[in-house]
Amino acid sequence: MPGLATTLIIGGFTYYIVNDVYYRQYGAEYVQVAPPSEALNIVDYNGKRYYVRDGRYYQRDIDGNYIEVPRPVGL
Numbered sequence: 001m002p003g004l005a006t007t008l009i010i011g012g013f014t015y016y017i018v019n020d021v022y023y024r025q026y027g028a029e030y031v032q033v034a035p036p037s038e039a040l041n042i043v044d045y046n047g048k049r050y051y052v053r054d055g056r057y058y059q060r061d062i063d064g065n066y067i068e069v070p071r072p073v074g075l
Contacts, residue, residue, distance in 0.1 A: 007065040010036050010053060045072055 005016035005023065016023040016030060023030040040051040040058065051058040051066060058066040 006063075008036075009058075009066060009068060010056075040066075043075070045075055048072070 005018045008015040008017060013024065013036075015033070015036065016025070022033050022035045024033045025031075036053075040053050043050045043052050043057075049059065050069070050072065051060070055071075057069050057071050059069050061067050
């Protein structure tokens with residue numbers, strides 16, 4: 001699954017997204033789950049795109065995975 005999906009880590013939980021369907025890993029299986037309760041807000045700042053949820057900032061890596069990053073200075 002991880003090779004096929006976009007990975008999103010929110011609040012310490014890892015979600016795998018394939019065709020807008022969310023999955024979580026339980027043991028050796030991936031189970032379809034509801035999307036996280038709050039969507040990510042998009043913030044473009046200083047030429048970079050950030051995704052924000054609950055005061056946490058994320059950026060997407062080259063593979064499309066969301067990685068938590070420090071809050072940009074000035075925001």
